[in-house]
Amino acid sequence: MFEVQNYNGSKEGNYEQVIKQLDSLLEGEDSIIANLANASALLNQFLDQVNWVGFYTMENGELVLxxxxxxxxxxKIPNGRGVCGTATAERTTQxxxxxxxxxxxxxxxAKSQSEIVVPIIKEDQIFGVLDIDAPIKNRFDEIDQKYLEKFVETLTKHI
Structure with a gap:
């Protein structure tokens, strides 16, 4: 049974720990849906002050929940629209x-006030995005961006 660890270190150290947990949790599992589901649950448990954590995958040129x-x-979100569509069109974290x-x-x-979206790129193709919303403004910073990008890099090995 996998158990989410308690985090009491620095923000960076906590992110490093959750990334290790992700890698361990997904090791040996080849179901993309299961791996995305567990990744969203892990982040939702880890992050505070968030109200939505999840993935959209690219299907036929648009993002699908x-x-x-x-x-x-x-x-469904068209490529290039909104924060998620901008992340895929520009291939950069928003x-x-x-x-x-x-x-x-x-x-x-309607409760979402701030957001971070990290594109998931596999074999130079847009696979989808990691989307996280928060009910407060300015929830995410450059440290969150750096480590959520590392989280997505680790996840990409398992999808």
Missing amino acids: GPFQGLPACV LVPDVHEFPGHIACD
Whole structure:
């Protein structure tokens, strides 16, 4: 039985620990859905002050809702639209301190105030995105970005 560890170290150290846990949790499992589901559950348990943690996968040129933790969400997002679509179109992480100031933001949960979206690129193709929303502004910073990108790198080995 896998058990999520308690985190009491530095922010960076805590992220390093959760990334190790992710790698261990997914080791030997080849189900993409199961691995995305466990990754979203692990992050949801690890991160505080978040209200949505999940994945969208690229299907036929648009993002389609995948495993997540949180309220029901938008099912399809066109490439290039909203924060998630911008992350895939630009192939870069989108760190958004205030979603209401992001042009074209798609509001799936009215409580969301800030967001970070990390594109998942496998074999030079967009696989999808990791999307995390928070009910407070300025929830995410450059440390979150750096380590969530590392989290996605580790996850990509298992999808």
